[in-house]
Amino acid sequence: MSVMYNRVALIGLGLIASSMHWAMKRGGLAGEVTGYARSEETRETARRIGLCDRVCDSAAEAVEGADLVVLCVPVGVMGAVAAEIKDALAAGATVTDVGSVKRDVIAAVGPHIPENVHFIPGHPMAGTEYSGPESGFAELFDDRWCFLVPVEDTCPDAIAKLRAYWEALGSNVEEMDAEHHDLVVAVTSHAPHLIAYTMVGVADDLRRVTDSEVIKFSAGGFRDFTRIAASDPTMWRDVFLTNKDATLEILGRFTEELFALQRAIRTGDGDHLFDYFTRTRAIRRSIIDAGQDTDAPNFGRTGTPKS
Amino acid sequence: MSVMYNRVALIGLGLIASSMHWAMKRGGLAGEVTGYARSEETRETARRIGLCDRVCDSAAEAVEGADLVVLCVPVGVMGAVAAEIKDALAAGATVTDVGSVKRDVIAAVGPHIPENVHFIPGHPMAGTEYSGPESGFAELFDDRWCFLVPVEDTCPDAIAKLRAYWEALGSNVEEMDAEHHDLVVAVTSHAPHLIAYTMVGVADDLRRVTDSEVIKFSAGGFRDFTRIAASDPTMWRDVFLTNKDATLEILGRFTEELFALQRAIRTGDGDHLFDYFTRTRAIRRSIIDAGQDTDAPNFGRTGTPKS
Numbered sequence: 001m002s003v004m005y006n007r008v009a010l011i012g013l014g015l016i017a018s019s020m021h022w023a024m025k026r027g028g029l030a031g032e033v034t035g036y037a038r039s040e041e042t043r044e045t046a047r048r049i050g051l052c053d054r055v056c057d058s059a060a061e062a063v064e065g066a067d068l069v070v071l072c073v074p075v076g077v078m079g080a081v082a083a084e085i086k087d088a089l090a091a092g093a094t095v096t097d098v099g100s101v102k103r104d105v106i107a108a109v110g111p112h113i114p115e116n117v118h119f120i121p122g123h124p125m126a127g128t129e130y131s132g133p134e135s136g137f138a139e140l141f142d143d144r145w146c147f148l149v150p151v152e153d154t155c156p157d158a159i160a161k162l163r164a165y166w167e168a169l170g171s172n173v174e175e176m177d178a179e180h181h182d183l184v185v186a187v188t189s190h191a192p193h194l195i196a197y198t199m200v201g202v203a204d205d206l207r208r209v210t211d212s213e214v215i216k217f218s219a220g221g222f223r224d225f226t227r228i229a230a231s232d233p234t235m236w237r238d239v240f241l242t243n244k245d246a247t248l249e250i251l252g253r254f255t256e257e258l259f260a261l262q263r264a265i266r267t268g269d270g271d272h273l274f275d276y277f278t279r280t281r282a283i284r285r286s287i288i289d290a291g292q293d294t295d296a297p298n299f300g301r302t303g304t305p306k307s
Numbered sequence: 308m309s310v311m312y313n314r315v316a317l318i319g320l321g322l323i324a325s326s327m328h329w330a331m332k333r334g335g336l337a338g339e340v341t342g343y344a345r346s347e348e349t350r351e352t353a354r355r356i357g358l359c360d361r362v363c364d365s366a367a368e369a370v371e372g373a374d375l376v377v378l379c380v381p382v383g384v385m386g387a388v389a390a391e392i393k394d395a396l397a398a399g400a401t402v403t404d405v406g407s408v409k410r411d412v413i414a415a416v417g418p419h420i421p422e423n424v425h426f427i428p429g430h431p432m433a434g435t436e437y438s439g440p441e442s443g444f445a446e447l448f449d450d451r452w453c454f455l456v457p458v459e460d461t462c463p464d465a466i467a468k469l470r471a472y473w474e475a476l477g478s479n480v481e482e483m484d485a486e487h488h489d490l491v492v493a494v495t496s497h498a499p500h501l502i503a504y505t506m507v508g509v510a511d512d513l514r515r516v517t518d519s520e521v522i523k524f525s526a527g528g529f530r531d532f533t534r535i536a537a538s539d540p541t542m543w544r545d546v547f548l549t550n551k552d553a554t555l556e557i558l559g560r561f562t563e564e565l566f567a568l569q570r571a572i573r574t575g576d577g578d579h580l581f582d583y584f585t586r587t588r589a590i591r592r593s594i595i596d597a598g599q600d601t602d603a604p605n606f607g608r609t610g611t612p613k614s
Contacts, residue, residue: 076577125527128604129591135604145524174523184520187510189527194572195506196531198565200587202557203494205564213491215593216481217452220432220496221535223600224503228528230591233584240572240580250509251569255562257512258505262558265501265547270383273547277540280507284436284537286522293530297435297442299606 004165006031009066011059011081012073013037013046014232015127016098018136020070021051023169026138036062037133038073045133060088068165071097071109076238079108086112094118094158100185100235102149102178104242110151118158123147123181124171125189131232142170143291149178186246190239191254193228194247197236200229311472312375313338318366318388319379320344320353321539322434323405325443327377328358330476333445343369344440345380352440367395375472378404378416383545386415393419401425401465407492407542409456409485411549417458425465430454430488431478432496438539449477450598456485493553497546498561500535501554504543507536 008030010017017035024030035052036059037043046055056062063069063085073081078099089095095117099105102121113119126144128135146166150159163173176184203214203222214222240247264272288295315337317324324342331337342359343366344350353362363369370376370392380388385406396402402424406412409428420426433451435442453473457466470480483491510521510529521529547554571579595602 125524130604188524188529192506192528192532197584197587199502200590201583202561202564204590215597217432217495218594218599221499222495223594224531224535225499226591226594228531229587233581236584237577237580241575241577244572254509257509265551268548270544270548273544274540276508277504277543280504280536283507283511284533287525287530287533290522292525294608297437301601
């Protein structure tokens with residue numbers, strides 16, 4: 001138990017903020033945690049379940065006197081929220097965010113940050129398919145990566161402190177620049193999500209196979225896509241609209257590759273398919289070796305699909 | 308414990324056959340289980356781990372006197388295996404298979420089946436990303452679906468017996484015709500696998516994001532694809548080559564839908580994206596309600612990616 005920030009303000013109270021709250025409580029990392037959510041319903045839920053020491057009725061009130069302010073709202077509204085709080089920020093405070101896109105957030109939030117406040121963009125690469133104030137849990141960040149994407153001339157001490165804080169929340173921290181970050185997440189997260197959404201949408205859309213058949217027989221592979229295609233619609237809409245270029249680039253490459261495989265199927269080129277499928281198998285092995293996934297068959301779900 | 312077939316011959320000793328063996332032992336469903344695999348290495352492994360009561364050195368020897376013969380080889384070699392065993396099949400025996408494609412298997416195997424033998428094509432929709440004789444386990448078929456795809460004029464008693472056998476192995480059984488089967492699995496299994504293979508291949512192929520970054524940061528969504536993209540390359544090559552039409556049809560629909568979403572990203576049509584993502588979220592809910600997946604966040608992997 002060691003307090004790292006005296007007051008931490010969480011603006012937006014969804015999956016990430018609520019998990020940060022419980023992880024802070026687990027580690028005793030904050031003197032006080034304040035919180036704010038735009039919707040009254042969310043604020044009431046937060047109060048009911050003890051999410052935040054103090055739930056405020058405005059973002060400005062929540063950030064007053066906070067030495068760490070974390071913007072946990074969809075990336076599309078980061079700029080507006082920054083404008084709301086800018087006059088209430090304490091001198092010397094650090095403002096960070098948890099948005100999945102960094103160039104756009106920096107452009108939207110940066111101009112609102114006062115001279116005497118540190119702005120250190122961040123992105124914990126952790127989540128589940130659930131959202132809202134009741135979906136958080138203290139272990140969400142354990143052994144997951146958190147990106148810090150410092151802008152130029154940021155105070156090294158403020159960065160080091162934020163890094164130590166994320167490590168205390170359970171994460172491994174990696175620093176990189178915004179452009180590279182947005183490309184890395186386009187590959188590892190954004191494009192996969194769009195592909196999953198598309199596949200699930202297509203299956204739902206087919207008229208010759210009934211909905212109930214798609215659902216009944218989903219264990220053949222389809223169900224693996226449905227988890228990430230169940231992620232928060234608002235968050236993901238904003239991600240794609242703000243990381244447009246990198247996502248479209250990867251999707252272009254994906255389509256190219258898909259066409260090559262379709263052509264191999266059409267022309268009966270079994271060797272091309274076999275070689276491709278052998279290569280992708282090796283990648284899974286690397287991910288398991290890197291501790292980024294379980295090696296239990298079927299993600300450990302086998303035989304007990306529903307507890 | 309009730310013996311349903313006096314002698315069951317498993318031809319091909321991979322994930323499905325080995326799981327059938329252990330499930331038969333669990334339920335005491337077979338008097339004797341014989342087995343054959345083309346590779347001597349696989350036969351030796353089978354003998355070492357006690358897979359099958361008797362491992363034979365030819366397919367013909369394995370099927371002698373068997374009242375149930377199960378073809379558990381990749382669909383591309385089903386016809387050749389049927390030709391190998393046809394003269395050794397006992398009168399009144401039932402031949403079935405576990406191939407993921409049915410029209411092609413029926414066309415390849417059917418002509419080799421003697422008049423006095425029942426041929427009842429089957430497809431247990433169960434598996435993991437692992438393959439080989441050591442990957443099987445008794446629970447693989449529990450609560451999963453198994454398709455039976457009887458051809459015309461098949462003896463109803465033989466079908467009823469095979470159905471009861473699959474139910475005793477743990478499965479739910481669904482009968483349908485071959486054409487509909489091949490379409491259903493194209494949607495729920497074959498197209499998702501090809502999409503996953505493609506996504507994993509693309510990520511591996513990118514030069515601007517290093518391999519180690521793709522692996523390190525895979526928990527952002529990418530890792531969900533890698534499981535099914537780690538499935539057996541030979542099996543899947545054959546699936547795509549033999550269920551060509553249905554798979555290409557679904558992939559065509561997929562591409563169309565993907566282009567519509569790409570256009571929405573490019574033009575900034577947030578409403579289209581939001582509506583699409585809301586719909587796909589509901590489908591996951593249905594799959595969980597149908598008992599076909601776990602409702603634990605991250606498939607239950609959270610916080611403990613590697614045990």
